[in-house]
Amino acid sequence: MKKNLTDYSRGYLFWQNAVQEEDWRTALDSLIQSLREILVFDNLAIFIIDKDGETSEIAYARAVGREKDAEADASWGEEIAVRVIESEEIILQAPEKTGKQKKRRDEAYLIGLPLKASGKIIGALSLIRFGGPDYTKEHIDLTNLAAGVIAYIFEKRALQETITKLEAIQRQMQLQDDFVSTISHELRTPLGFIKGYSTTLLREDTEWDEETQREFLTIIDEETDHLTELISNVLDSARLESNTAEMNFQPVRVDVVIRDVLTRISSHQKDLEINFNTQDCGYIPGDSAMLTQIFENLFSNALKYAPNTPIDIEIDQSHEDHLRIVFADHGAGIPKDHLPFIFDRFYRVPDVPNAAGTGLGLFICKQIIKAHHGKMWAESEEGQGTRFIIQLPVK
Numbered sequence: 001m002k003k004n005l006t007d008y009s010r011g012y013l014f015w016q017n018a019v020q021e022e023d024w025r026t027a028l029d030s031l032i033q034s035l036r037e038i039l040v041f042d043n044l045a046i047f048i049i050d051k052d053g054e055t056s057e058i059a060y061a062r063a064v065g066r067e068k069d070a071e072a073d074a075s076w077g078e079e080i081a082v083r084v085i086e087s088e089e090i091i092l093q094a095p096e097k098t099g100k101q102k103k104r105r106d107e108a109y110l111i112g113l114p115l116k117a118s119g120k121i122i123g124a125l126s127l128i129r130f131g132g133p134d135y136t137k138e139h140i141d142l143t144n145l146a147a148g149v150i151a152y153i154f155e156k157r158a159l160q161e162t163i164t165k166l167e168a169i170q171r172q173m174q175l176q177d178d179f180v181s182t183i184s185h186e187l188r189t190p191l192g193f194i195k196g197y198s199t200t201l202l203r204e205d206t207e208w209d210e211e212t213q214r215e216f217l218t219i220i221d222e223e224t225d226h227l228t229e230l231i232s233n234v235l236d237s238a239r240l241e242s243n244t245a246e247m248n249f250q251p252v253r254v255d256v257v258i259r260d261v262l263t264r265i266s267s268h269q270k271d272l273e274i275n276f277n278t279q280d281c282g283y284i285p286g287d288s289a290m291l292t293q294i295f296e297n298l299f300s301n302a303l304k305y306a307p308n309t310p311i312d313i314e315i316d317q318s319h320e321d322h323l324r325i326v327f328a329d330h331g332a333g334i335p336k337d338h339l340p341f342i343f344d345r346f347y348r349v350p351d352v353p354n355a356a357g358t359g360l361g362l363f364i365c366k367q368i369i370k371a372h373h374g375k376m377w378a379e380s381e382e383g384q385g386t387r388f389i390i391q392l393p394v395k
């Protein structure tokens with residue numbers, strides 16, 4: 001023992017502090033430091049049994065003594081840890097007494113202790129002390145106390161991981177619930193128009209002049225397109241989610257894809273200001289219909305969420321292995337709290353005025369980019385606008 005037994009209570013207080021740390025690594029660092037203040041050891045390693053219960057993995061290793069070079073290598077502790085996990089007992093291992101003078105490094109005194117949580121073994125703690133002395137009963141009690149706290153820290157870590165997973169599932173379920181009401185509304189609105197205008201046209205008691213008939217039929221036609229688009233979005237997102245979407249890879253020029261979409265959009269939106277200056281792009285492997293869908297989505301979002309602001313599109317061809325496309329608007333932007341989720345299926349930023357939608361568009365975009373082995377993300381500054389960045393591999 002380095003210090004006298006009054007340090008027991010001091011050490012215990014340290015451990016209590018360790019337990020209160022939020023992050024498990026900080027908790028362990030703090031615990032091991034306090035243990036080291038009252039007990040001599042050189043290295044410490046923690047092994048935790050895998051979820052499958054078959055193998056144990058090193059979860060933490062720390063060298064605190066003079067033999068610090070051993071920090072990275074925790075293999076010294078593995079064998080004793082395996083024996084401890086098997087027997088669920090404390091195991092001591094002292095060097096053989098040969099009478100010959102040995103180097104301190106070769107005189108390894110090991111102790112292995114089971115880590116138990118809720119009555120079940122979850123791993124083992126191994127300590128090594130070079131050059132002795134033997135572990136006394138007090139040392140063993142102290143390390144066993146530390147093992148109890150360590151097991152608690154790991155159990156808390158496992159619990160936190162489970163909570164995070166459950167929260168993600170809960171969020172997804174909430175989104176699906178919201179989606180059902182959104183989609184019913186989104187389907188009913190065009191259907192209502194189609195039904196209303198066709199019933200009106202079919203009324204036998206009224207004669208409609210040709211101009212009115214044309215006007216009604218145009219509405220029916222547009223709403224049918226809207227409905228078709230909605231249904232194909234739902235189907236696409238389901239196919240992309242389950243990896244069953246058929247991709248037709250061919251050499252494509254992204255600048256041509258964007259220009260085609262742009263021409264179509266500009267013909268409906270005469271006042272739209274678009275800055276798209278790019279040199280001719282090289283061909284990359286891609287599914288041109290799918291890539292078209294991405295830019296249609298980005299334009300449609302910019303029109304909905306950043307109306308009457310210019311759109312800047314840039315293609316950066318300076319990277320050897322990928323094209324980088326930046327699509328930026330100058331609208332209200334996306335609040336920081338929501339930005340991480342906008343690519344989630346069904347996710348919609350709440351309380352955005354005048355914006356119909358299903359929360360599928362960006363999910364579809366990202367899945368398409370993923371299928372192209374690329375990356376897509378967004379950056380946004382509230383009040384300044386949103387930038388969507390896409391990276392597509394050139395080979």
Ligand code: ADP
Nearest residue numbers: 301305333342348349357358359360361362386
């Ligand atoms: P939808 O438009 O059908 O809601 P998306 O998946 O396309 O679904 O977009 C998800 C959410 O991201 C939108 O509901 C909107 O709140 C936000 N968003 C998307 N694009 C922009 C943009 N350019 N500016 C601000 N917010 C945007």
